[in-house]
Amino acid sequence: xxxxxxxxxxxxxxxxxxxxxxxxxxxxxxxxxxxxxxxxxxxxxxxxxxxxxxxxxxxxxxxxxxxxxxxxxxxxxxxxxxxxxxxxxxxxxxxxxxxxxxxxxxxxxxxxxxxxxxxxxxxxxxxxxxxxxxxxxxxxxxxxxxxxxxxxxxxxxxxxxxxxxxxxxxxxxxxxxxxxxxxxxxxxxxxxxxxxxxxxxxxxxxxxxxxxxxxxxxxxxxxxxxxxxxxxxxxxxxxxxxxxxxxxxxxxxxxxxxxxxxxxxxxxxxxxxxxxxxxxxxxxxxxxxxxxxxxxxxxxxxxxxxxxxxxxxxxxxxxxxxxxxxxxxxxxxxxxxxxxxxxxxxxxxxxxxx
Amino acid sequence: xxxxxxxxxxxxxxxxxxxxxxxxxxxxxxxxxxxxxxxxxxxxxxxxxxxxxxxxxxxxxxxxxxxxxxxxxxxxxxxxxxxxxxxxxxxxxxxxxxxxxxxxxxxxxxxxxxxxxxxxxxxxxxxxxxxxxxxxxxxxxxxxxxxxxxxxxxxxxxxxxxxxxxxxxxxxxxxxxxxxxxxxxxxxxxxxxxxxxxxxxxxxxxxxxxxxxxxxxxxxxxxxxxxxxxxxxxxxxxxxxx
Numbered sequence: 001x002x003x004x005x006x007x008x009x010x011x012x013x014x015x016x017x018x019x020x021x022x023x024x025x026x027x028x029x030x031x032x033x034x035x036x037x038x039x040x041x042x043x044x045x046x047x048x049x050x051x052x053x054x055x056x057x058x059x060x061x062x063x064x065x066x067x068x069x070x071x072x073x074x075x076x077x078x079x080x081x082x083x084x085x086x087x088x089x090x091x092x093x094x095x096x097x098x099x100x101x102x103x104x105x106x107x108x109x110x111x112x113x114x115x116x117x118x119x120x121x122x123x124x125x126x127x128x129x130x131x132x133x134x135x136x137x138x139x140x141x142x143x144x145x146x147x148x149x150x151x152x153x154x155x156x157x158x159x160x161x162x163x164x165x166x167x168x169x170x171x172x173x174x175x176x177x178x179x180x181x182x183x184x185x186x187x188x189x190x191x192x193x194x195x196x197x198x199x200x201x202x203x204x205x206x207x208x209x210x211x212x213x214x215x216x217x218x219x220x221x222x223x224x225x226x227x228x229x230x231x232x233x234x235x236x237x238x239x240x241x242x243x244x245x246x247x248x249x250x251x252x253x254x255x256x257x258x259x260x261x262x263x264x265x266x267x268x269x270x271x272x273x274x275x276x277x278x279x280x281x282x283x284x285x286x287x288x289x290x291x292x293x294x295x296x297x298x299x300x301x302x303x304x305x306x307x308x309x310x311x312x313x314x315x316x317x318x319x320x321x322x323x324x325x326x327x328x329x330x331x332x333x334x335x336x337x338x339x340x341x342x343x344x345x346x347x348x349x350x351x352x353x354x
Numbered sequence: 355x356x357x358x359x360x361x362x363x364x365x366x367x368x369x370x371x372x373x374x375x376x377x378x379x380x381x382x383x384x385x386x387x388x389x390x391x392x393x394x395x396x397x398x399x400x401x402x403x404x405x406x407x408x409x410x411x412x413x414x415x416x417x418x419x420x421x422x423x424x425x426x427x428x429x430x431x432x433x434x435x436x437x438x439x440x441x442x443x444x445x446x447x448x449x450x451x452x453x454x455x456x457x458x459x460x461x462x463x464x465x466x467x468x469x470x471x472x473x474x475x476x477x478x479x480x481x482x483x484x485x486x487x488x489x490x491x492x493x494x495x496x497x498x499x500x501x502x503x504x505x506x507x508x509x510x511x512x513x514x515x516x517x518x519x520x521x522x523x524x525x526x527x528x529x530x531x532x533x534x535x536x537x538x539x540x541x542x543x544x545x546x547x548x549x550x551x552x553x554x555x556x557x558x559x560x561x562x563x564x565x566x567x568x569x570x571x572x573x574x575x576x577x578x579x580x581x582x583x584x585x586x587x588x589x590x591x592x593x594x595x596x
Contacts, residue, residue, distance in 0.1 A: 056427075060427035061427045061431035065432065067432065198394045
């Protein structure tokens with residue numbers, strides 16, 4: 001049965017349903033509802049809730065739980081996720097499976113506390129963020145239903161690859177309510193590699209925190225994730241000449257824009273990356289030959305998703321000469337704004353970026 | 355010569371400097387764990403600094419290195435899952451009282467049942483002897499070439515005031531008598547976690563001849579003549595009132 005759930009609380013409940021054994025968090029707008037919800041819900045189901053002293057504390061508590069192989073999650077917004085970076089690089093180095101929910105604010109520094117949020121954490125999330133060369137698996141939902149699905153499935157992905165998984169959302173998704181059907185309860189299994197207090201020696205065990213001894217293994221893992229975990233969605237793409245590329249909530253705006261553009265006779269389509277890392281280059285490779293222009297639409301100040309779009313266009317032979325345009329704005333634009341931008345592109349009023 | 359007692363087998367040769375107290379402290383911790391049947395039921399979270407050399411000479415996957423200062427939080431996460439396992443951190447004074455002061459006080463205030471072992475050698479040893487919060491006033495280090503202008507931080511009064519702290523003690527490896535006492539402190543700290551389910555911390559004043567630029571006898575004299583004035587030895591808190 002579908003119920004009306006607020007995004008933040010829905011993601012928290014999805015983690016509970018997925019068998020999270022410990023949730024640790026620190027209050028920060030616009031994700032505080034996750035912390036509040038878990039403080040009541042986790043004891044109710046006989047599991048552990050910790051309110052940490054800081055996000056540094058959160059991620060290190062996650063490391064402690066993750067090293068045992070038990071399911072664990074933390075959440076924050078960009079400002080708090082910044083503090084978690086030293087821990088996240090360790091999660092990768094140590095192969096600690098864990099789930100991180102980032103409910104974006106917008107802007108630098110302390111960011112904007114308005115509840116809308118932005119997509120400014122895109123580059124940081126998809127490039128690792130901490131020291132060293134690593135990646136998180138990053139998924140960007142565009143509805144409460146998807147946010148629930150991605151959090152629910154994130155634990156198995158994290159365990160499969162022994163890699164942190166980030167569900168990258170926006171303030172407005174965390175704050176809004178939508179109908180969603182909660183998935184059934186499930187539980188994880190404690191893996192053989194989990195630290196259990198004994199002196200057992202594991203083959204791939206690395207007591208140091210550098211991960212260097214596993215470099216070859218981790219490179220293979222990254223290659224496998226990049227090949228296997230690309231996810232995307234398309235809309236009106238079959239005969240599209242202008243393809244909008246947008247992630248998260250921006251993709252919903254662009255969907256509306258595509259409809260309006262089609263009404264005007266512009267053959268527009270939408271490619272929506274769902275996995276931000278690995279970026280769905282395969283989705284670009286499958287674009288029809290009719291595509292003449294790529295326009296990346298995103299909610300940040302200078303453009304971040306555009307970098308991945310440019311790389312994808314470079315990787316896909318058919319798109320190497322296709323002009324790419326960037327529409328980045330720090331506030332969520334309307335469908336009309338996007339329509340205007342596309343028309344400006346079609347009238348040669350906008351400089352291509354690549 | 356008759357061997358009365360050997361170091362527990364899982365402790366290999368270490369690579370600490372000559373005269374350093376780490377080796378004795380590690381052996382004492384393991385003797386206590388062996389006597390309490392915890393060798394196959396403990397996890398050690400190793401801090402950054404000289405303490406991180408520990409990973410090279412204790413065998414087994416139940417020891418693991420973590421970021422500078424963060425060991426108490428990793429320990430608390432682990433304790434939440436491994437509730438019947440002895441979870442301990444092994445940190446230096448820079449680790450526990452400077453970059454990790456928030457973690458130390460936060461977990462102590464919350465009273466998480468973990469045990470923190472701190473090796474206080476009044477400087478950042480591994481990085482070459484820079485000043486720490488524990489550096490004595492006037493002490494020459496590589497970052498206080500004109501003498502330390504600050505005072506030394508004694509963590510004990512601060513942690514003593516926290517209701518949920520179960521056990522606090524400071525010992526030293528600088529004499530045989532103090533080593534015997536220190537083993538008792540370690541034992542009490544383990545019992546505090548395993549039986550009283552409370553937070554415990556044991557600090558040792560550790561000779562650091564390399565960075566103090568002293569011989570070991572000079573180092574030992576300096577500990578008893580100067581360092582103990584700032585870092586008094588003994589038990590500061592015990593839930594059993596010892």
